[in-house]
Amino acid sequence: MVTSKKATITVNGRIIEWEDGMTVKRVLEVMNYTFRMLVIKVDDRIVKKDDYASFPIPTGADVKVIHMVAGG
Amino acid sequence: MDVQGLKSRHTLLKEYAYTRGDIDRGYNNRTLYVNLSENSVAEKPVSEEMKEKFIGGKGFGLRLLWDGTKPNTKWDDPENEIIISPGPVAGITQYSGCGKSLVVSISPLTDLVIDCNVGGYFGPYLKFSGFDALEIQGKAARDVILVIDGTKGTVCIEEAPEEAQDSHILAEQLTEMYADDETDKRNVSVVSAGSAANFTRIGMLNFSWYDAKRKKVRIKQAGRGGIGTVFRDKNIKALVVKIEGIASNLNHVADLPAIQERGRRFAREMKELDHLQAHMKEVGTAHLMEIMNDYDLLPVHNFKYGAHDDTVKIDSHHLKKRFTQGIPDGCWVGCMMSCCKIAEDFKPRTGPYAGQVVDVEGPEYETAAGVGANCGIFDVDVLLELNFYCDTYGIDTISFGTGIAFAMECYENGIIDDEITGGIQLNFGNAEASLELIHQMARGEGFGVTVGQGVRQMKRIFALEYDANAQFLQDIGMENKGLEYSQYVSKESLAQQGGYAMTNKGPQHDEAWLIFMDMVNKQIPTFEDKAEALHYFPMFRTWFGLMGLCKLPWNDVEPEDNAEQDEPAKVPEHVDNYVTVYNSVTGKNIDKRELIRQSERVYNFQRVFNLRRGYGRREHDAQPYRAAGPVTMEEYESRLERYDQQMKEIIGVDPEGKTPEEKLAITREYREGLYEKLLDAVYKRRGWSRDGIPTIEHLQSIGMDLPELIDTVKLYLG
Numbered sequence: 117m118v119t120s121k122k123a124t125i126t127v128n129g130r131i132i133e134w135e136d137g138m139t140v141k142r143v144l145e146v147m148n149y150t151f152r153m154l155v156i157k158v159d160d161r162i163v164k165k166d167d168y169a170s171f172p173i174p175t176g177a178d179v180k181v182i183h184m185v186a187g188g
Numbered sequence: 189m190d191v192q193g194l195k196s197r198h199t200l201l202k203e204y205a206y207t208r209g210d211i212d213r214g215y216n217n218r219t220l221y222v223n224l225s226e227n228s229v230a231e232k233p234v235s236e237e238m239k240e241k242f243i244g245g246k247g248f249g250l251r252l253l254w255d256g257t258k259p260n261t262k263w264d265d266p267e268n269e270i271i272i273s274p275g276p277v278a279g280i281t282q283y284s285g286c287g288k289s290l291v292v293s294i295s296p297l298t299d300l301v302i303d304c305n306v307g308g309y310f311g312p313y314l315k316f317s318g319f320d321a322l323e324i325q326g327k328a329a330r331d332v333i334l335v336i337d338g339t340k341g342t343v344c345i346e347e348a349p350e351e352a353q354d355s356h357i358l359a360e361q362l363t364e365m366y367a368d369d370e371t372d373k374r375n376v377s378v379v380s381a382g383s384a385a386n387f388t389r390i391g392m393l394n395f396s397w398y399d400a401k402r403k404k405v406r407i408k409q410a411g412r413g414g415i416g417t418v419f420r421d422k423n424i425k426a427l428v429v430k431i432e433g434i435a436s437n438l439n440h441v442a443d444l445p446a447i448q449e450r451g452r453r454f455a456r457e458m459k460e461l462d463h464l465q466a467h468m469k470e471v472g473t474a475h476l477m478e479i480m481n482d483y484d485l486l487p488v489h490n491f492k493y494g495a496h497d498d499t500v501k502i503d504s505h506h507l508k509k510r511f512t513q514g515i516p517d518g519c520w521v522g523c524m525m526s527c528c529k530i531a532e533d534f535k536p537r538t539g540p541y542a543g544q545v546v547d548v549e550g551p552e553y554e555t556a557a558g559v560g561a562n563c564g565i566f567d568v569d570v571l572l573e574l575n576f577y578c579d580t581y582g583i584d585t586i587s588f589g590t591g592i593a594f595a596m597e598c599y600e601n602g603i604i605d606d607e608i609t610g611g612i613q614l615n616f617g618n619a620e621a622s623l624e625l626i627h628q629m630a631r632g633e634g635f636g637v638t639v640g641q642g643v644r645q646m647k648r649i650f651a652l653e654y655d656a657n658a659q660f661l662q663d664i665g666m667e668n669k670g671l672e673y674s675q676y677v678s679k680e681s682l683a684q685q686g687g688y689a690m691t692n693k694g695p696q697h698d699e700a701w702l703i704f705m706d707m708v709n710k711q712i713p714t715f716e717d718k719a720e721a722l723h724y725f726p727m728f729r730t731w732f733g734l735m736g737l738c739k740l741p742w743n744d745v746e747p748e749d750n751a752e753q754d755e756p757a758k759v760p761e762h763v764d765n766y767v768t769v770y771n772s773v774t775g776k777n778i779d780k781r782e783l784i785r786q787s788e789r790v791y792n793f794q795r796v797f798n799l800r801r802g803y804g805r806r807e808h809d810a811q812p813y814r815a816a817g818p819v820t821m822e823e824y825e826s827r828l829e830r831y832d833q834q835m836k837e838i839i840g841v842d843p844e845g846k847t848p849e850e851k852l853a854i855t856r857e858y859r860e861g862l863y864e865k866l867l868d869a870v871y872k873r874r875g876w877s878r879d880g881i882p883t884i885e886h887l888q889s890i891g892m893d894l895p896e897l898i899d900t901v902k903l904y905l906g
Contacts, residue, residue: 129710150482151704153465155751162751165464182711183704184750185743185757 123175134175140168143179155182191365199347201332204229206341208318214276214439214773215239219252220319220343222334224422225266225326229343234320241892245275246303246733247790248321249292250797253301254896256325259800263296263414264421266327272379272427273321274311276773278736279439280522282451283769284458285738287312287520289395294801295413295693296389297587297642298670301797302413302693305733307519307528308395308406309377312736313338313429316438328423335366338431339375348425353383354580354630356546359396360405362428373398375434378405379427381416382582387632388640390587390672391416394579401515407549408519408528411584412696413671414642420582434521442775450765451522457745458524466744471504471511472527473553473740478503480557484827485677485703487562489616490593491666491814492823494677498566502556506568510534510548525741536573538623539630541580551575551585557675558589563596564616574622581630586696587642590672592622594643594665595635603656609635643667663813669694669803678815681707683718686866689811690722692794692804698739699726705757719869728758730787735770742766789892792875792882796897799881799904806867806880817859821848824855831855881905 123134127147135142140156140163143149156163157180163171173179209216221230234248242251249271256269271292280286289311295302314322317338324334333348352358359378367373378396385391393416394407410416437444462468467475477499480486484494510531519528531548551559551571559574560566578585598604599614606613612621612635628636638649643665650656666673671694678684684707687700702721705711712718732739747761754760763780771777778786798804818824824831825848832843835851839858843851871878875886881904887893 128708129713148482149708151479153746155756180709182709182751182756184746184759185701185704 125173125175125177125179127179128181134173138173140171140173140179143173144168144181147181149181149183151183153184155184156180157182189361189364191361194348194350194361195365197348197350198333200344201347202227202229202345204343206231206318206343208338208341211315211439213442213775215244216315216318216320218319219248219273219321219323220336221323221325222343222345223326224324224328224332224345224424227345229345232323241789241894242793243276243734243786243790244320245273245278245288245290245736246292246730247793248273249290249303250301250790250794252321252323253292253294254797254800256323257294259802261294263294263299263418267325268294268418270324270415270418270422271321272311272314274315275734275736277769279312279315280441280447280769280773281434281436281520282444282447282522283765284451284454284523284525285520285741286736286769287523288732288736288738289314290733290736291393291410291415293413293415293418295415295670296417297414297644297672298694300669300693300801300803301794302415302671303733304393304410304412304415305698305739306393306395306410307408307738309397309520310379310395310427310429312520313375313377313431316431316434317429322427324422324424327421331423331425333362333426333428334424335428336430337366338429351425353381353386353425355380355382355394355407355582356576356580358426359394359407362426363396363398363405366428366430373405374400375432376428376430380425380582381419382580382630384581384583384626384629384640385416385420387637388583388629389414389417389642389645390584390591390640391418391420391582392584393419394582397519402532404547406519406528406530407579409549409579409584411586413693414584416582416584439773441773443772446772447769450768454741454762454765455524457747461748462745465746467504468525468527468740468744469517470513471508472517472529472550473744474504474507474529474551474556476553477507477556478505480553480676481561483708484680486557487593487675487677489564490562490590490597490664491673491677492597492820493826494679496561496564496566499561501566502560502568502571507551507556510568510572523738523741525738525744527740527744531572534572534576536576538573539577539627541576546576548572548576549579554675555585555589558586559592559622560589562589562593562675563622565619565622567619570619570623574626577623577626577630581626583626583629583640586674587672588626589675590666591639591643591646592625594646595639597664598646598650598656598661601660603650603661604654608654642670643672644670660819663819665812666814667694668811668815669808671695673815676701676703678703679817682862682866683712683721685811685816685863686718686722686870687725688815690809690867690870691726692791692798695815699729701725711757715865715869716873718866719873722870723873724758724784727784727787727791728763730791731766731783734786734790737766785890788890792887792890792892793897795876795880795882796900800900804880805904806871806878809867809880811863813856813860816863817855818852821852824848824852877905879904
C-alpha cells in the first residue's frame with residue numbers, strides 16, 4: 117500500500133500515502149468514504165463539513181473519520 | 189366496490205361488549221384476549237408488576253406468550269398466540285416515530301419467539317380502543333375477521349368468506365366496509381396477510397392506514413419470522429380496528445408540554461439537516477444502497493460479495509425517481525422523519541395483477557438489497573414488482589430475497605437442477621425465475637413452495653432428498669436459528685457477526701448494527717470493546733420495542749453538534765429525548781441507565797424463553813461460515829489482496845506458496861476462532877455463563893429473578 121520512504125498519514129488506523137496539498141476532501145476520495153454522516157478529526161481537532169475542501173492534512177496526521185450509524 | 193355485498197356474507201360468531209374507559213399515562217391497564225377455537229373474548233388486567241418488569245410492546249407480548257403456551261407448543265398448535273402490543277409511548281403524535289406496535293408469536297421458521305416492530309395505525313388504534321395488547325389464541329374453523337370497534341365498545345368475530353386474501357385489495361375492502369364515510373376512513377386500520385402466507389413459512393403481516401392526502405390505503409409490514417403464516421394458519425383473514433378519531437392527548441400523559449418541546453427540537457433537526465444527512469424524507473432507507481455498495485457491504489449473489497458494478501442501476505437516485513416527492517410519508521401521525529416512501533401508479537407485468545395500476549410501498553433498503561443485489565437482479569422495475577407482490581401476497585421481502593439467493597447458488601452449484609425446479613433456470617440475475625417463484629408461492633405449487641419454507645428447511649430437503657453436501661449447505665445457507673439473514677455482509681466485522689448471530693430471534697439487524705463502528709471506524713478493537721457494544725446497543729434498541737417507538741428517528745438524523753458529544757454513536761441528545769418522552773408519558777422518573785435496565789430485563793426474559801423451548805445456548809448462536817468469511821475460492825480470489833494481506837499481517841502466516849485450499853482453511857480457522865472468543869466476551873458482559881445462559885446472580889441483579897426464570901436456568905446452569 118505504501119513504501120516506507122514516502123510521507124504517510126493514518127486514517128482510521130490504516131496508513132496511506134500523504135499527497136502534496138492533501139485536504140480532508142481528498143482523504144475521503146482516496147478512502148472511498150462516500151457516507152454523509154461523518155465526524156472527522158485531524159489530530160483530535162474536529163473539522164466542520166464546510167471546511168472539508170480546504171482543511172489541509174499535514175504529513176503524519178492521525179485522521180479519524182467516524183461514520184455515524186444510520187439505517188440498519 | 190360492493191363492500192355491502194361482501195359484508196352481507198359475514199356470519200357473526202361472537203359479539204363482546206366492553207366499556208372503553210380512558211388511557212391513564214400511556215396505559216389502559218388491560219389487554220384483550222380472543223380465542224378463535226372457542227369464539228370467546230375476555231379482558232385481562234395488567235398488573236403493576238407487569239408494567240414494571242415488562243413495560244409494554246414486546247415485553248407484554250413475551251409475558252403473555254410465556255403464560256399462554258407450553259415449552260413444546262409448536263407454531264401451528266392452536267395454543268400458539270399472536271400478540272400485538274403498542275407500548276406506553278405509542279400513539280403520541282408530538283414526537284416522531286411513536287406509532288409502532290410489536291407483534292410476537294412462536295415462529296414457523298425458528299420454533300422460537302419472534303418479534304416484529306411495525307408501523308401503520310393498528311397499534312395506536314388498538315390502544316385508543318381500550319387495550320394495551322391484543323392476544324389471539326386458537327384456530328377458527330373457517331376464515332374470520334376480528335373487528336374491534338372502539339366507537340361502540342364491541343369486539344366481534346365474523347366469518348368472512350368473500351373478501352380478497354391479498355392485502356392491497358383486502359385492506360381497501362375492509363377500510364371502506366367499516367368506515368362510515370370517506371372522512372371516517374382515517375379512523376380504520378386493518379391487519380392482513382396474503383395468499384402466499386397460506387403456503388410458505390415466510391408469511392408476514394401488513395398493517396394499514398388511510399393516507400388522506402393521497403386518498404389511498406397504505407400498508408407497513410411486520411415482516412420477520414413468519415407471523416403471517418401463523419395468522420393464516422389460524423384462519424384469520426384480517427383484524428380491523430376502528431376509533432372515533434385522533435386527538436392531541438388520548439394517552440393522557442403526565443406532561444404534554446415537555447413532549448411537545450422535544451418534538452419541536454426534533455422537527456427542527458429534520459427540517460434543517462435531513463437533506464444534508466440521510467435524505468430520509470426523499471428516499472427513506474434506500475439511501476443505503478450505494479453506501480453499502482461503496483463499503484463492500486451490500487450482499488451480492490447470496491452474500492458472496494459486497495459490491496457489484498450494476499448497483500448503480502438500482503441505487504437511491506433511480507429509486508427516488510419512482511418515489512412520490514413532496515407529500516408527507518409518515519406511517520404514524522406527526523412523524524417528521526416521514527420516510528415511508530411509495531412508488532405510485534406502477535403496472536406489474538406478471539401475475540394476477542398484471543397490467544393493473546397499483547402502488548408499491550417502498551422499496552426500502554432491505555427489500556432492494558434482498559430481492560435485487562443479493563439475487564443478482566439490478567432492474568428497478570423488477571424490484572418494484574417483487575416488492576409489490578411480496579407485500580400483497582404477505583411474504584417477508586428479507587426472507588424471500590435471502591431464500592431465493594440461496595436457491596440460486598444451489599442451482600449454480602448443481603445441487604438442484606431443472607427437474608427439481610420444474611424447469612426454472614435459477615441462475616443469479618434471472619428476474620423471470622424470481623417472479624415465477626413468487627407467484628408459485630401464492631398459488632401453493634411448484635418449487636416456489638419449497639423456497640417458501642425458508643433456508644433451513646431447504647437445507648434439510650436438499651441434503652436429504654438430493655444428496656447435497658450438508659456442510660456446504662450449512663456454510664452458504666444464510667440463516668441462524670432458522671431465520672434468514674437481513675441484508676448486510678458481515679465478513680469484515682466481527683462485532684456485526686455477533687450482532688446477527690447472538691440475537692434472541694435470529695439475524696435481524698434491529699438488535700445491533702455495528703459495522704461502521706467496528707470495520708470502518710475501528711472504534712471497538714478489543715473483544716471487551718465489542719462486547720460492550722454488543723451489550724449496550726441491543727439493550728438500547730430493545731427499548732424501542734418496549735415503547736412502541738421507531739428506531740429511525742434515533743440516528744437517521746443527528747443533531748448538528750452530535751459530533752462534539754462524548755459518545756456520538758449513541759446520539760446522546762436523542763437518548764435524552766426518549767428518556768424525557770417516557771417520563772412525560774408515564775410520570776415516572778427514569779434516567780438513561782434505567783432505560784437500559786428496563787430493556788435488560790426483557791432481553792434476558794426472552795433469552796430464558798428460548799431456553800425454556802430447548803434453545804438459547806451457545807450452540808444456537810453459531811453462524812454460517814459465509815457470515816464470517818469466504819466459503820469458496822471464488823470468494824477468496826475476489827478479495828485476494830485483502831485476504832492475503834490479513835493472513836500475513838494479522839494471522840501471521842505468509843500466504844506465499846500456500847495452495848488455495850490451504851489459504852481458505854487458514855483463514856477459516858482463524859475467523860472461527862475469533863467468533864468463539866467474541867462469544868466468551870459477550871456472554872461475560874451480559875452476565876451469562878460460557879454456555880450463554882443468564883446466571884441467577886445476574887437475573888437477581890437486574891430485578892428479573894422471577895421464579896419461572898430461576899427454575900428454567902437452574903436446569904442448564906448445573
